[in-house]
Amino acid sequence: MTSVLWSLIGFVLMMGVIVTVHEWGHFQVARWFNIKVTRFSVGFGKAIFQRRIGETDYQIGAIPLGGYVKFADEREGDVAAEDLPRAFNRQSVYKRIAVVSAGPLINLILALGVFWLMFLSGPVEVRALINSVPPSSPLAAELEAQNQNLDSSPLWQITEADGESIQGWKSLHQALLKALIAQETALQITIQPYDPVTGLQAKSLFLNLPLASLSLDEEKQPWFGMLGLKPAAIAMPAVVGRVLADSPAGLAGLREGDRILAFNGTTVQHWQDFVAMVQARPAEQVTLKIERAGVEQRYELMLNSVRGADGKAIGQAGVGVLVTEEAMQPYVQNLDYGVWGSLNEAWNYSRSMFEMSLKMLQRVIFGDISLSHLSGPLSIAQYSGEAIQSGWISFLSLLGLLSLSVGILNLLPIPVLDGGHLLYYLIEIVKGSPVSENAMQIGQMIGLFVIMSLTFVALFNDLIRISHG
Structure with missing residues (x-):
């Protein structure tokens, strides 16, 4: 309602x-x-x-x-x-x-x-960061063709697409959509190693990702996933954010701000580690060691069992990560263009959207794209x-x-x-x-x-x- x-x-x-x-x-x-x-x-x-x-x-x-x-x-x-x-x-x-x-x-x-x-x-954009390559993906094939891999750096940032600067995942999606509407055969991207402390490194890789398998008529196609552009898991501190009241975490007494130190005796470094440990133990009782206000405490949780995307059972605790501006700062870009720079960006963006709209309309009229794209x-x-x-x-x-x-x-x-x-x-x-x-x-x-x-x-x-x- x-x-x-x-x-x-x-x-x-x-x-x-x-x-x-x-x-x-x-x-x-x-x-x-x-x-x-x-x-x-x-x-x-x-x-x-x-x-x-x-x-x-x-x-x-x-x-x-x-x-x-x-x-x-x-x-x-x-x-x-x-x-x-x-x-x-x-x-x-x-x-x-x-x-x-x-x-x-x-x-x-x-x-x-x-x-x-x-x-x-x-505006703030989440950096387009990747750190792993799905096998058999266009990205994996392109890296293999160039005899390259991403193992030398934990994070790589996509900085350009088809010659245009990429600020984050949103602008990358815009560039990909533009390429599909223009019926381009490939998306040219530039990636550079990225360190959360020191920033972008000088090395660059130039990759061509074929777009033949992507379609504008398939609304739910995971375009990034199909190309092999899997967003990197951000190394967030294992600090509890929102706690659902009737969840295992809520019933056990966890609170926002609790720092998770260990899971069944195994040290927890980042939130992603905690999520992986929870999902691997559906319907099991587990022990958490947490730190609250400088004092260490232990909690027993009986995890829920839910069905994952692949149909298999995974564990669930009913708790989210605490996202702070300080923790996210290395992984986002705060775009400050100034008065005249903002006007220039607005002009370029308006022109790009105008051209894309006309090309999309042309393809709809000539039957290249389904009328299912019309929204009411x-x-x-x-x-x-x-x-x-x-x-x-x-x-x-x-x-x-x-x-x-x-x-x-x-x-x-x-x-x-x-x-x-x-x-x-x-x-x-x-x-x-x-x-x-x-x-x-x-x-x-x-x-x-x-x-x-x-x-x-x-x-x-x-x-x-x-x-x-």
Whole structure:
């Protein structure tokens, strides 16, 4: 129930900002040209709030799936004689183009501004560290072909992919997605030895990882795992964090901050050692030696038995590791670009996402990629709820991506959308007269059918995703 509430709050907040900015773009440019605006609506359907200011009615509709700006227009009703010079249909085609294109363009500008704030906020990325190579993986084959191995250093950091700097796993995923959308045959990566104390070492390995086995249509493919890019287990101190109340650890009396010193008499160095020891003893009673406030104590735990990913029984204690900023510092990168550096990063990121979106759209139109990638309002609501709970950076990232998507979508030459109106105006410039009312009505019907069909597919995809978790 809580997740549904957060999804609703996130969706209304996200779409409220994006739609309001989009419609404000139309509204403001129309005002600059002295075109009469009779209504400014965020949302469709019955108005749940309405107020008249000057000559314009401002309202919030009950259905938060869009909005509209209504102008004085002789094609849509009677216009008072004194308002005829300000009617939208009497404006030059270039003014109409400016008004219509302002909505999508302001969404693209909003995305750039949001991404600028995101980079300016100093995002943190977990370093893309690996320390083992799964056998028979593309990474293992590439290392063998170069007669190389990773044994000389406990940790290796992926620092570049296809010539672009990689800050962490998130940016590596972005580079991999970009390569798949562009139908590249391989991902070129650079890895360097990394020491948590001294940092990156000078040595570099340049590797080509084939992408033939990866597919955009397989949503749950573990891309990194299939390439052999297994994230290194971070050597966290064996200090107890969250303890589940009815778990073996909770019932035994363990508390947050306890340092685990030994497991059945075996010294515990790191949290990963403790996890491995617990998982190897399902449904067994074990002895822990812990340190609390400088005093050593012993506890007896009867471990739970649960089924692992491979179907085998593993032990479970019901306790998590204490993650502190100090312990994580060597394994994360705090990205501080400054004001102008953040603007440059935002521009490059916006351009990259714009290009990826267009290529993805092109491949969907030509049938290279399944329509299952379309997401509807239910998925957007779910992502919005997760983002708003995850923090400021996640919220800004999703807000920027959605604004960018709305901007691109509205520029498509489909009647009903802004791009469809722009198409009519371009035809008008070429032929020297407006498109006929009959042609526009037919176009509107076709455009409405296309939009409704895509909406149905997107909602169907949403329901499939939700039903499959």
